Every structure is written in C-alpha cells, then in structure tokens.
Amino acid sequence: MKLAAHGISVRLGHRDVLRSVDTVIVPGRITGIIGPNGAGKSTLIRSLAGLVPPTSGAIDLGDSPLTRVAGAARGRQIAYLAQERTVHWALAVDAVVALGRLPHRGCAPEEDRRAITAAMTAADVAHLAQRTVTHLSGGELARVLLARALAQEAALLLADEPSAGLDPEHALALFGLLQRLAADGRGIGIAVHDLTMAARFCHDLVVLCGGQVVASGPAADVLRGDVLEKVFGVRFHVGTLDEVPIVVPLATLR
Amino acid sequence: MTRQRQDDGAAYLRLLLAMGALLAVLCALSLLIGAGSIGLPQRALWLILSEIRLPRTLLALLIGGALGLSGAALQGYLRNPLAEPGIIGISGGAGLGAVIAIHLGLTQVVPLALPLAGMSGALVATSLVLLLAGERGGPLTLILAGVAIANVAAALISLALSLSANPFAAVEIVFWLLGSLADRSMVHVGLATPAVVLGCGILLRLGPSLDALSLGEDVAESLGADMRRSRYVLVVGTALAVGAATAVAGTIGFVGLIVPHVLRPLVGARPSRLLVASLLGGAILVLAADIAVRLLAPGGELRLGVLTAILGTPLFVWLVVKTRRELAP
Numbered sequence: 221m222k223l224a225a226h227g228i229s230v231r232l233g234h235r236d237v238l239r240s241v242d243t244v245i246v247p248g249r250i251t252g253i254i255g256p257n258g259a260g261k262s263t264l265i266r267s268l269a270g271l272v273p274p275t276s277g278a279i280d281l282g283d284s285p286l287t288r289v290a291g292a293a294r295g296r297q298i299a300y301l302a303q304e305r306t307v308h309w310a311l312a313v314d315a316v317v318a319l320g321r322l323p324h325r326g327c328a329p330e331e332d333r334r335a336i337t338a339a340m341t342a343a344d345v346a347h348l349a350q351r352t353v354t355h356l357s358g359g360e361l362a363r364v365l366l367a368r369a370l371a372q373e374a375a376l377l378l379a380d381e382p383s384a385g386l387d388p389e390h391a392l393a394l395f396g397l398l399q400r401l402a403a404d405g406r407g408i409g410i411a412v413h414d415l416t417m418a419a420r421f422c423h424d425l426v427v428l429c430g431g432q433v434v435a436s437g438p439a440a441d442v443l444r445g446d447v448l449e450k451v452f453g454v455r456f457h458v459g460t461l462d463e464v465p466i467v468v469p470l471a472t473l474r
Numbered sequence: 475m476t477r478q479r480q481d482d483g484a485a486y487l488r489l490l491l492a493m494g495a496l497l498a499v500l501c502a503l504s505l506l507i508g509a510g511s512i513g514l515p516q517r518a519l520w521l522i523l524s525e526i527r528l529p530r531t532l533l534a535l536l537i538g539g540a541l542g543l544s545g546a547a548l549q550g551y552l553r554n555p556l557a558e559p560g561i562i563g564i565s566g567g568a569g570l571g572a573v574i575a576i577h578l579g580l581t582q583v584v585p586l587a588l589p590l591a592g593m594s595g596a597l598v599a600t601s602l603v604l605l606l607a608g609e610r611g612g613p614l615t616l617i618l619a620g621v622a623i624a625n626v627a628a629a630l631i632s633l634a635l636s637l638s639a640n641p642f643a644a645v646e647i648v649f650w651l652l653g654s655l656a657d658r659s660m661v662h663v664g665l666a667t668p669a670v671v672l673g674c675g676i677l678l679r680l681g682p683s684l685d686a687l688s689l690g691e692d693v694a695e696s697l698g699a700d701m702r703r704s705r706y707v708l709v710v711g712t713a714l715a716v717g718a719a720t721a722v723a724g725t726i727g728f729v730g731l732i733v734p735h736v737l738r739p740l741v742g743a744r745p746s747r748l749l750v751a752s753l754l755g756g757a758i759l760v761l762a763a764d765i766a767v768r769l770l771a772p773g774g775e776l777r778l779g780v781l782t783a784i785l786g787t788p789l790f791v792w793l794v795v796k797t798r799r800e801l802a803p
Binding site: 269293294 | 482553682685686687688689690692693695696697698699700738739742743744745
C-alpha cells in the first residue's frame with residue numbers, strides 16, 4: 221500500500237503551514253521528513269495520517285483518496301504515533317498496547333492476543349506488561365506507545381519524532397526496529413530531528429522549510445552541506461566515520 | 475501475559491457481579507425499610523410497598539445509574555477526573571426549567587409541570603451548549619460553553635428566588651433544588667424511565683472511543699474514533715439521562731463526581747469498563763443514601779442531595795490525602 225500526497229497545502233488559522241507538498245511513503249522504505257522547527261513536519265505527518273484534511277491537493281492511499289477511507293478502515297492501514305507521549309489514565313502497559321487493536325474490533329480474541337504479544341516483543345516491552353504507564357521512564361513509555369502502534373498491524377507507520385528523548389541505546393534500537401519493519405514490507409514515514417540518524421537509517425528524505433519541500437530524494441543525495449546550510453542556517457560537517465554517515469552541526473551562520 | 479489478560483477480565487466480571495449482588499440487597503432493604511411497617515393490615519402494607527417504596531427504589535436506581543454513568547463518560551471524554559454532569563450545564567438547565575415552572579405557579583395548575591419543565595430546560599441547555607461549542611473544537615470548547623450555560627442557569631435560578639413574591643414558592647424552589655426522592659409516584663418513574671434508559675444506552679456506546687481518547691485526540695482519530703460524533707453522543711446521552719433524572723428528583727450532587735473516581739482503580743482505569751461499573755456504582759450510592767435518609771430522619775427533614783454532599787465531602791478529602799501521598803517524593 222502506497223501513501224502519496226499530491227501538491228497538498230494546509231492552512232491552519234491564518235497561516236499556510238504546508239504549500240503544495242509532494243511526498244510518497246512506499247512499502248519497504250523509510251522516508252524521513254527533516255527541517256527546522258516550525259517547518260511543517262508534524263502537520264505533514266498528521267495530514268498523511270488523515271488527521272488534518274489538506275486545504276488543496278490530494279492524498280491517495282493505494283488507489284483511493286484518503287478522505288474516502290474512514291475511521292477503523294483507515295486505522296487498519298495507517299498507524300500514527302504522536303510526538304506527545306501522553307496517556308491520560310493510569311492504565312496498565314498491556315491495556316495501552318491493546319488500544320492498537322481498536323480498529324480491528326470484531327476479530328478473533330486469539331488474533332488480538334497474538335498481535336499484542338508480537339508488538340510488545342518487537343518493542344521490547346513484554347517485561348513491562350503489568351506495570352502502570354504512569355510509573356514508566358520516558359524511554360519505556362516511548363517504546364510502549366510504539367508497541368501500541370505496532371499492534372495495529374497497519375501497512376503504513378507514520379511517526380512524529382519517535383526517537384526524541386531516547387538515550388543513544390534506545391534510539392539505535394528504535395531505528396533498528398524501524399529498519400526491520402521496512403524490510404518486512406511496511407511503509408514508514410517519520411519526522412526526524414537527528415540528522416545523523418536520518419542519514420544512517422532513512423532511505424529517502426524530504427527536506428521541509430517554511431512549509432515547502434526544498435529537496436527530496438535518496439538520503440545520500442539530499443544530505444549535502446549546501447542544502448542543509450540553506451535550510452537550517454547552520455554550517456554542517458557531512459562525512460562518514462567507520463563507514464557510518466554522520467552529520468554534525470558546526471556553527472550558526474545567521 | 476495472555477493468562478494475565480484473561481484474569482484481568484475475570485476480575486472485572488467479579489467486580490460487576492459483586493456490585494450487582496450489593497444492588498439486589500439494597501433493593502430489598504429499600505422495599506422493606508420505612509415508617510409504619512408494624513401493625514398494619516396486609517392491604518395497607520401492599521399499598522405502601524407498591525405505591526411508595528417501589529417508585530422510590532426504582533427512581534433511586536434510575537437516577538443513581540444516570541448520574542454515575544454520565545459522570546464516568548464526561549470524565550473519560552474530557553480526560554479530567556474532576557468533570558461531572560453539572561459541568562456541561564445540563565443539570566443547571568434542568569434545574570432552571572423546574573424553578574421557572576414553580577415560580578410561574580405552573581406546578582399548582584398543571585400536573586407533572588415540574589418534571590416536564592425540567593426536561594425542557596435540559597433540552598434548551600443542551601442545544602445552547604452544542605451551538606456555542608461549535609462544530610469543530612475539542613473538549614475545551616465544550617467545557618467553556620458548559621460552564622457559561624451553567625453559570626447563566628445558576629444566576630437565573632437566584633433571580634427567580636429573589637423575585638418570588640410568594641414565600642411558599644421560594645421555599646418550594648429551595649427544597650426542590652436540594653434533591654429528593656420522597657413523594658414520587660409510578661407516574662414519575664414512567665416519565666423518567668424512557669429518557670434515562672435511552673440516554674444510558676447511548677452513553678454506554680462511547681466505550682471504545684473513550685478508551686482510544688486515553689492517548690489523546692489525534693491518536694484516537696487515527697484509531698478510528700470519530701471525535702465529532704462522540705461529542706454529540708456524549709452531550710445528547712447526558713442530556714437525556716441527567717436531564718430526566720434532575721427533572722424528577724432535583725439536583726443530587728457529588729454522585730457523578732465521586733462514583734467514577736472511587737471505581738477507577740478497580741477497573742484498571744479503563745474508561746470503557748468504568749462506564750458500566752459507574753452505572754452500577756451510582757445506583758448503589760443513591761439507593762444506599764436514600765435508605766439512610768429514611769432511617770436517619772423518618773420525618774423527611776433530611777434531603778437526599780444534602781446527604782450525598784455530606785457523604786461525598788469526607789470521601790473526597792480522603793481521595794485528596796491519598797493522591798497527595800502518592801505524589802509525594
């Protein structure tokens with residue numbers, strides 16, 4: 221299942237947050253959306269998830285317009301992981317992960333249990349199953365919410381800065397998991413701030429600035445010093461270390 | 475983990491069964507307890523049972539269930555443990571409708587003017603809240619609109635009180651506002667039942683949406699919950715259930731606030747399970763309070779609404795202390 225935005229614009233209040241943006245989330249690939257704060261990354265992710273209808277342009281899920289795919293049917297195709305990690309009640313971890321099965325209501329209980337167990341194992345939270353979410357550390361909570369999204373077993377995963385606030389070990393584990401999910405054939409779209417992680421793990425990148433796409437394409441082509449300088453106003457070192465691509469901010473230009 | 479999940483479900487069922495059993499015992503007590511049981515002929519006893527205690531018991535079940543359930547639904551939707559039916563202005567509207575009927579003297583002329591005016595008041599308040607809160611806009615606009623309507627209703631009730639030329643009407647207003655189940659007949663039961671049952675049925679359907687809302691509005695939408703529809707369902711369901719309850723019994727405070735609060739830890743904080751548990755819990759609380767009212771003051775000088783408030787306050791203080799202890803480092 222492919223998710224494609226064709227020239228979408230989004231106006232929130234009196235501000236044009238996105239201006240004729242084209243993006244494609246393809247099965248088997250991780251697409252990273254990068255750009256400075258306020259560039260429209262979150263809005264793009266939310267639009268692709270069907271949460272913010274574009275003011276103009278169209279989003280297609282497979283062959284049909286996304287607006288035609290409603291409610292639970294959309295929930296079975298697209299999983300959305302929000303940037304804020306809020307759980308409003310003192311729920312047990314397994315109850316939170318089970319929320320990912322809501323779009324599948326009516327399916328066999330064994331099927332639900334299998335999906336929940338698989339998601340918890342994948343996100344490495346199986347040992348937390350009986351804990352209360354309010355007592356978890358930030359990193360544990362992030363993984364529990366990721367497990368919730370995985371339990372949805374959707375073909376597409378859209379995540380808004382999933383690695384924010386994670387320590388290096390868990391950030392690497394998270395991106396490793398996303399890589400495995402992509403290898404399994406899922407289409408993944410993420411907003412990322414960490415450019416080194418983006419360079420290393422994303423197949424494609426979309427660079428947003430002021431609500432417009434400044435550059436897009438395979439990660440290695442997009443992550444060039446001149447592109448980044450223009451967008452972020454910062455001089456970067458772009459190189460490799462032990463064959464791992466690295467992008468290090470050096471100094472502000474403005 | 476799989477076994478644990480099933481145990482979890484079994485514990486919930488056990489809780490519901492225990493609450494159901496307690497409710498059955500309270501129903502029996504409510505039918506048996508009251509003034510004038512000894513030395514009366516069989517027929518008189520039967521009359522007391524069917525004409526006085528039965529409607530009273532049924533109303534306690536209906537009203538308690540409506541208040542508990544709508545409290546749980548509102549807390550779940552607004553994701554705020556301090557929400558209660560009064561906050562979206564519906565009890566205020568029902569109260570105002572009834573007070574206007576008393577003030578204008580309609581209650582002396584038209585039978586059942588009081589509950590009918592109460593229901594109309596709830597309907598008007600609901601329409602205004604929905605109109606004011608607008609098509610889109612989340613829980614916050616609903617609270618703001620509700621608080622505005624509740625305040626207007628409270629102000630107009632005070633106005634009706636101070637304008638009341640007839641002191642008896644003023645006393646009637648004040649007593650009615652205190653909430654009571656005394657002197658209600660099967661006609662009241664017949665009047666309240668359809669709206670309360672329909673309202674509760676509507677509210678119980680909110681379960682999955684409220685569960686999804688635990689993760690915020692965006693994620694809830696992405697899981698297939700329709701937030702706009704949920705809001706209509708919530709407001710209309712509450713208006714029917716609480717509007718009808720307030721219309722026949724006056725305002726009974728604290729039930730909608732305290733019942734979901736106390737039961738939340740017992741259902742693992744799951745909003746959908748809290749709905750059913752609070753329906754039973756509200757019925758238990760109001761029925762028990764009404765029995766207590768009859769035992770403590772057979773003359774009828776203690777009002778049900780006053781007792782729930784008196785009982786609710788220490789319970790609330792205990793909750794504050796408990797929460798403070800949990801939050802302490």
